[in-house]
Amino acid sequence: MHNFVFHNPTKILFGQGTIEAIGPETRAWGKRALLVYGRASLKQSGLHQRILTSLRTAGLEVVEHGEVRANPLLTHARQGIDLARARQAEVIVAAGGGSVIDTAKAIAAGVPAAHDVWKFFTGKKSLKSALPVTTVLTLAGSGSEMNSGMVLTNGATGEKFGFGHRLLHPKTSILDPLATCTVPPNHTAFGAIDAISHLLEFYLTTADPDTPIQDRLMEGLIENSMTACDRCLRDPLDYHGRANLMWTACLALNGLTAAGLGRVGFPMHLIEHSLSALYDVPHGAGMAVILLGWLKDQQQTLAERIAGLGRRLFALTEPDPQLAAEQTIARFTDWLARVNAPLSLNDLGIPAADIPRIADNTRGLARVWRLADFTPERVAAILRRCLA
Amino acid sequence: MHNFVFHNPTKILFGQGTIEAIGPETRAWGKRALLVYGRASLKQSGLHQRILTSLRTAGLEVVEHGEVRANPLLTHARQGIDLARARQAEVIVAAGGGSVIDTAKAIAAGVPAAHDVWKFFTGKKSLKSALPVTTVLTLAGSGSEMNSGMVLTNGATGEKFGFGHRLLHPKTSILDPLATCTVPPNHTAFGAIDAISHLLEFYLTTADPDTPIQDRLMEGLIENSMTACDRCLRDPLDYHGRANLMWTACLALNGLTAAGLGRVGFPMHLIEHSLSALYDVPHGAGMAVILLGWLKDQQQTLAERIAGLGRRLFALTEPDPQLAAEQTIARFTDWLARVNAPLSLNDLGIPAADIPRIADNTRGLARVWRLADFTPERVAAILRRCLA
Numbered sequence: 174m175h176n177f178v179f180h181n182p183t184k185i186l187f188g189q190g191t192i193e194a195i196g197p198e199t200r201a202w203g204k205r206a207l208l209v210y211g212r213a214s215l216k217q218s219g220l221h222q223r224i225l226t227s228l229r230t231a232g233l234e235v236v237e238h239g240e241v242r243a244n245p246l247l248t249h250a251r252q253g254i255d256l257a258r259a260r261q262a263e264v265i266v267a268a269g270g271g272s273v274i275d276t277a278k279a280i281a282a283g284v285p286a287a288h289d290v291w292k293f294f295t296g297k298k299s300l301k302s303a304l305p306v307t308t309v310l311t312l313a314g315s316g317s318e319m320n321s322g323m324v325l326t327n328g329a330t331g332e333k334f335g336f337g338h339r340l341l342h343p344k345t346s347i348l349d350p351l352a353t354c355t356v357p358p359n360h361t362a363f364g365a366i367d368a369i370s371h372l373l374e375f376y377l378t379t380a381d382p383d384t385p386i387q388d389r390l391m392e393g394l395i396e397n398s399m400t401a402c403d404r405c406l407r408d409p410l411d412y413h414g415r416a417n418l419m420w421t422a423c424l425a426l427n428g429l430t431a432a433g434l435g436r437v438g439f440p441m442h443l444i445e446h447s448l449s450a451l452y453d454v455p456h457g458a459g460m461a462v463i464l465l466g467w468l469k470d471q472q473q474t475l476a477e478r479i480a481g482l483g484r485r486l487f488a489l490t491e492p493d494p495q496l497a498a499e500q501t502i503a504r505f506t507d508w509l510a511r512v513n514a515p516l517s518l519n520d521l522g523i524p525a526a527d528i529p530r531i532a533d534n535t536r537g538l539a540r541v542w543r544l545a546d547f548t549p550e551r552v553a554a555i556l557r558r559c560l561a
Numbered sequence: 562m563h564n565f566v567f568h569n570p571t572k573i574l575f576g577q578g579t580i581e582a583i584g585p586e587t588r589a590w591g592k593r594a595l596l597v598y599g600r601a602s603l604k605q606s607g608l609h610q611r612i613l614t615s616l617r618t619a620g621l622e623v624v625e626h627g628e629v630r631a632n633p634l635l636t637h638a639r640q641g642i643d644l645a646r647a648r649q650a651e652v653i654v655a656a657g658g659g660s661v662i663d664t665a666k667a668i669a670a671g672v673p674a675a676h677d678v679w680k681f682f683t684g685k686k687s688l689k690s691a692l693p694v695t696t697v698l699t700l701a702g703s704g705s706e707m708n709s710g711m712v713l714t715n716g717a718t719g720e721k722f723g724f725g726h727r728l729l730h731p732k733t734s735i736l737d738p739l740a741t742c743t744v745p746p747n748h749t750a751f752g753a754i755d756a757i758s759h760l761l762e763f764y765l766t767t768a769d770p771d772t773p774i775q776d777r778l779m780e781g782l783i784e785n786s787m788t789a790c791d792r793c794l795r796d797p798l799d800y801h802g803r804a805n806l807m808w809t810a811c812l813a814l815n816g817l818t819a820a821g822l823g824r825v826g827f828p829m830h831l832i833e834h835s836l837s838a839l840y841d842v843p844h845g846a847g848m849a850v851i852l853l854g855w856l857k858d859q860q861q862t863l864a865e866r867i868a869g870l871g872r873r874l875f876a877l878t879e880p881d882p883q884l885a886a887e888q889t890i891a892r893f894t895d896w897l898a899r900v901n902a903p904l905s906l907n908d909l910g911i912p913a914a915d916i917p918r919i920a921d922n923t924r925g926l927a928r929v930w931r932l933a934d935f936t937p938e939r940v941a942a943i944l945r946r947c948l949a
Contacts, residue, residue: 174804176575176576176577176579178573178574179572180572181569182570183568184568185566187562187564188565190564383805385788386782386785389777389780389782390777392777392781393773393778396773397773397774397777401773413771417771424774432575432808433575433808
């Protein structure tokens with residue numbers, strides 16, 4: 174096991190009926206709040222009004238910054254920063270999924286900064302302070318509700334970059350599974366796939382062969398991502414299915430799974446970010462495609478590891494590592510097909526001829542993330558695995 | 562899944578070479594420290610000097626309060642409270658295992674209180690404030706380094722009681738596996754057994770049948786407690802074995818395993834506390850005996866649950882739940898025998914004739930913990946299962 178620091182101070186309030194705690198939890202951090210949210214769904218579900226009422230009842234002045242979209246945009250975060258400054262917001266409240274929470278974090282980081290917020294993402298500036306963030310989660314998947322990371326898309330440069338800092342941990346995150354019961358099947362599945370992709374990034378890029386604690390934890394969470402997703406698709410109102418998916422996705426990327434693994438890479442995210450930046454595909458949909466391509470790419474090199482995963486997850490009995498790895502990938506493919514995820518670039522409507530352009534787009538993030546092995550040539554080879 | 566609050570703000574610095582961080586980490590909380598530790602081992606290993614040097618180099622004035630013993634005493638914690646007050650300590654540093662950390666927490670809770678610290682344990686007073694605590698862990702097992710609980714023995718009344726409060730989370734805990742390499746085999750095993758007992762308390766007393774995330778997590782941690790302990794016994798200097806045991810025991814009782822389970826009981830601890838209070842047996846040794854008795858007691862009622870655990874842990878293929886539960890208990894017994902743990906009250910030198918006295922001793926804690934089902938008669942029946 175490698176040395177690590179684990180410090181996750183986010184307070185989680187989990188379960189039905191917890192939404193109304195957002196007022197008092199937020200009031201603890203200030204009296205002027207910027208409420209960040211997305212498009213139609215929050216208002217349709219009635220959550221927008223409940224949250225506003227809770228915040229105001231707790232004595233908060235609320236300014237609203239809605240219209241966050243999937244693959245959230247830097248320009249929109251910048252508008253939020255201007256608005257928060259103009260209205261002297263002391264705390265940022267996010268009500269939504271990963272895109273909304275990431276936008277809220279970007280605003281929280283940007284308000285006290287004397288420079289443009291994008292400089293954090295490009296590694297040109299380091300974060301010194303940030304406004305506090307509280308969240309109400311409405312979509313399981315990204316894990317942003319209990320971690321210090323955020324991802325934004327710079328539409329002007331076609332870059333989708335990520336940045337993380339310990340000051341960006343939400344102070345309190347409210348996870349009410351009922352708030353996710355209206356998420357449609359495809360986005361429910363994309364969220365589960367996102368969680369699985371986080372776990373597989375760690376599971377397959379760790380160079381430490383001696384991490385049985387983390388391995389069991391990751392295997393359990395991958396298993397639960399699939400079984401909980403299946404339950405939610407069978408019955409969107411299955412509370413415990415929603416609860417299991419919500420807590421699984423949260424634990425998948427809250428720092429615990431990676432603690433002790435040493436340096437891990439995020440090669441699948443590197444490539445998917447370019448898909449989302451260039452084609453605006455939902456992150457989870459892009460991940461499904463890249464995940465299969467990456468597994469096929471790694472099938473020989475990591476046969477033993479992938480086979481071990483399959484034996485734990487799918488009770489495979491095949492002794493040969495290569496064959497067991499192949500069976501494991503087949504099982505993941507079957508599951509992705511069952512939840513109606515795209516399985517290839519073609520399913521995403523992206524032609525093979527675009528591969529060089531996508532591969533070229535990964536250059537910037539590969540530099541920032543120091544993934545020097547992932548040259549455009551290497552990325553193109555992986556993308557060709559995503560064609561079939 | 563039940564509603565829950567999860568909030569664990571303890572910062573963990575894990576790995577070799579982290580001991581020297583204790584100075585700066587502690588200095589962040591004050592400039593006068595009370596250093597709490599046990600008896601000979603800390604000085605023999607040289608850790609005492611390293612910690613003192615680190616604290617002083619960071620600019621701290623240090624007052625020492627050594628001589629904490631296993632099954633730590635209320636009287637000794639009271640002395641620490643007096644000393645901390647007299648020297649105006651602002652922060653308490655624990656360097657040791659669970660007994661030392663628990664004593665440090667009791668001092669931290671007692672210093673600002675206007676009444677005797679024992680009133681927290683008997684439920685007569687609620688905690689309003691506490692001094693900050695930092696820790697250097699030297700024995701894996703209790704989990705106290707990352708949780709809000711503590712256990713003390715009141716020698717005058719023969720009561721071993723526990724108390725927990727969110728203000729008692731250590732601010733920073735330093736987990737250097739090298740600091741545990743000198744722990745002798747029996748105490749290494751007792752620590753692993755302690756971790757397993759925490760997990761089994763949750764696993765077997767949860768009334769919620771729908772907690773697959775927590776189940777996989779607990780099963781993984783039980784498995785790792787055993788395999789890591791085996792490694793440490795084979796080779797006390799096996800760094801990764803020590804590391805795995807240390808992190809496993811920490812995660813077993815840091816709030817994560819129980820989050821979502823709803824109300825859980827601590828029946829094994831209820832009974833073991835009486836063994837330790839009356840006979841001063843090491844906690845882990847007592848737990849080994851009670852654990853087997855409790856499993857036998859629950860074998861019929863919880864056959865399906867125990868069988869499921871055995872199938873996951875030991876790859877049992879027996880389809881009949883009763884038989885599979887029996888096999889699971891046999892596997893635990895075999896493992897405990899292999900690590901030279903006591904298997905019966907007799908192995909602890911406690912005669913069957915003492916059962917009524919032990920059972921009677923559990924009354925007080927059963928009341929405080931609201932374990933109304935655990936009458937002395939019920940406890941005596943469980944203790945009779947611990948005879949063979």
